[in-house]
Amino acid sequence: MDTYDILIVGAGPAGTCAALRLLSLGYRVAMAEREPFPRPQIGESLSPGIRNIFDYLGAAALLQEDYCLHQLPAQVIWQTQHAEMQPRGHGVMTDRSRLDKALLDLAVANGLVLYQPAKYEHSSYDGTHWQVHVRSTAGALTLSATFLLDARGRKGIRQHQRWQTAPPMVGVWGYTSADNMPGATCVEAVPDGWLWGSPLYDGRYRILAFTDHQFVRQPSILSHFHQLLHASQLFRPAGQFSSLQSCNVFSYVHREPWHHNRIQLGEAAFAIDPLSSTGVEKAMRMSLQAVIAIHTIFQKNTPAIAQEFFESRLAASVASHMRWTSQYYADAWPANTHPFWKTRAVLPFSGQAVSPFTAKVEHSLATYHPPVSSPHKKINIQDTLQQLWHKKLCLSPALSFKQTLCVVNDCVEKKTAIYHPNLEQEMAFLGNHDILPLIQIAQQSDTFGQLILSWKQLVPADMAVPMVLQLWDKQLLCER
Numbered sequence: 092m093d094t095y096d097i098l099i100v101g102a103g104p105a106g107t108c109a110a111l112r113l114l115s116l117g118y119r120v121a122m123a124e125r126e127p128f129p130r131p132q133i134g135e136s137l138s139p140g141i142r143n144i145f146d147y148l149g150a151a152a153l154l155q156e157d158y159c160l161h162q163l164p165a166q167v168i169w170q171t172q173h174a175e176m177q178p179r180g181h182g183v184m185t186d187r188s189r190l191d192k193a194l195l196d197l198a199v200a201n202g203l204v205l206y207q208p209a210k211y212e213h214s215s216y217d218g219t220h221w222q223v224h225v226r227s228t229a230g231a232l233t234l235s236a237t238f239l240l241d242a243r244g245r246k247g248i249r250q251h252q253r254w255q256t257a258p259p260m261v262g263v264w265g266y267t268s269a270d271n272m273p274g275a276t277c278v279e280a281v282p283d284g285w286l287w288g289s290p291l292y293d294g295r296y297r298i299l300a301f302t303d304h305q306f307v308r309q310p311s312i313l314s315h316f317h318q319l320l321h322a323s324q325l326f327r328p329a330g331q332f333s334s335l336q337s338c339n340v341f342s343y344v345h346r347e348p349w350h351h352n353r354i355q356l357g358e359a360a361f362a363i364d365p366l367s368s369t370g371v372e373k374a375m376r377m378s379l380q381a382v383i384a385i386h387t388i389f390q391k392n393t394p395a396i397a398q399e400f401f402e403s404r405l406a407a408s409v410a411s412h413m414r415w416t417s418q419y420y421a422d423a424w425p426a427n428t429h430p431f432w433k434t435r436a437v438l439p440f441s442g443q444a445v446s447p448f449t450a451k452v453e454h455s456l457a458t459y460h461p462p463v464s465s466p467h468k469k470i471n472i473q474d475t476l477q478q479l480w481h482k483k484l485c486l487s488p489a490l491s492f493k494q495t496l497c498v499v500n501d502c503v504e505k506k507t508a509i510y511h512p513n514l515e516q517e518m519a520f521l522g523n524h525d526i527l528p529l530i531q532i533a534q535q536s537d538t539f540g541q542l543i544l545s546w547k548q549l550v551p552a553d554m555a556v557p558m559v560l561q562l563w564d565k566q567l568l569c570e571r
């Protein structure tokens with residue numbers, strides 16, 4: 092039996108992102124993927140944040156290949172029924188089948204042991220290792236690993252393991268010639284759903300319509316698709332379509348994404364409403380968090396902290412996406428009048444958690460409050476410094492201290508952070524420096540000038556002034 096540190100099942104962006112990062116940390120990693128690549132895959136509009144992730148993985152060159160389109164402008168009909176032109180965006184339109192293959196090839200070149208085509212069948216845990224049974228063309232195979240990462244996409248989660256985070260939809264898509272459509276990404280709200288379209292690298296234009304389950308019965312998908320197009324302004328000229336396909340679109344999170352060193356990744360952990368086009372970015376980010384958690388267990392043997400870190404980041408990400416999408420639906424022009432929009436413009440907040448993990452998501456939803464924005468000041472550093480230098484200072488009475496989980500050298504650590512209503516989240520570092528000693532000095536300083544001179548002993552001299560002004564601007568440091 093072959094034994095690995097980590098076995099990953101599924102070679103979508105979630106699986107390969109985890110593989111690339113784990114390999115760079117020196118682990119022995121294997122992967123089982125059931126399909127030969129390239130395989131068709133939906134989800135090719137990548138949000139701008141993807142660029143940082145590809146840079147970090149040493150995969151930036153893959154986004155420069157000929158199957159990627161950059162800087163597409165956008166036409167949007169959403170809050171009103173008038174088309175709004177938006178500037179060129181920083182996202183990427185790609186061919187997922189080719190991009191996923193290129194990422195997988197890179198992982199193999201970096202040392203990934205790949206079983207493909209090899210289908211995961213079942214697994215068992217003996218208290219220290221997972222035994223995973225896969226079936227390849229050569230026959231049945233058992234692989235053993237300390238961690239099992241399930242990145243099988245939607246196939247990696249069963250109905251009873253899902254906690255629904257938004258009403259289900261149906262997605263219907265087809266291709267027309269790019270000559271029929273503007274050379275831009277188009278998004279439009281129509282009474283019974285919304286439409287999204289984009290040019291592709293191969294001269295075609297893809298249009299995707301999202302609508303309610305109840306409006307679509309299999310034989311009538313085509314006519315319903317045309318009705319949605321007909322109700323729109325931007326997509327009406329689309330003309331003839333080819334390769335019409337449809338799928339159910341569920342938004343959910345796994346009730347127990349971490350169980351005995353088995354971690355759910357990507358869409359095997361959570362699927363978000365496609366409205367934000369951030370599914371791939373979120374899946375890859377979550378894989379990076381999982382790798383930090385695994386590395387923490389191997390390096391520091393603190394499994395409780397590692398699991399808490401992974402689950403709390405996942406819960407916060409799911410809750411923030413739920414808030415964002417419901418608000419975006421509420422902002423659309425048909426939101427007050429049409430059932431498709433009304434049901435999505437509210438948070439499905441039940442107050443009845445079905446598992447300890449979903450309780451974390453509900454807690455994150457219930458306790459969220461938007462940061463109180465401080466009055467925006469345009470700071471002229473020299474003038475402000477002169478004005479503040481001799482002023483007496485104190486810490487805001489609203490400032491409090493909180494234990495938080497931070498990442499230091501790719502491992503999770505507990506640290507004391509500061510919290511204040513003007514901050515979006517607690518702050519453990521200021522300009523890469525532990526915040527606690529800096530705040531202790533602020534507590535003992537009489538004036539802003541004195542504080543700046545003291546901080547110059549601890550941080551690079553040119554950083555002390557901007558760091559003090561940052562906390563003053565947020566009203567964490569006040570004038571007495």
Ligand SMILES: Cc1cc2nc3c(=O)[nH]c(=O)nc-3n(C[C@H](O)[C@H](O)[C@H](O)COP(=O)(O)OP(=O)(O)OC[C@H]3O[C@@H](n4cnc5c(N)ncnc54)[C@H](O)[C@@H]3O)c2cc1C
Nearest residue numbers: 101103104105125134136210211243244262357358370371
């Ligand atoms: C209609 C629709 C439109 C979308 N549009 C966008 C978009 O524009 N932008 C965006 O960012 N996201 C979009 N998404 C979401 C995006 O597709 C997903 O977030 C992303 O593909 C998730 O990646 P993944 O690695 O988790 O899973 P996948 O990419 O699905 O990869 C899972 C892999 O696991 C393999 N596998 C499955 N079962 C087994 C098994 N038993 N054994 C071995 N291997 C197995 C599969 O073959 C597959 O290769 C969309 C989703 C939908 C439904």
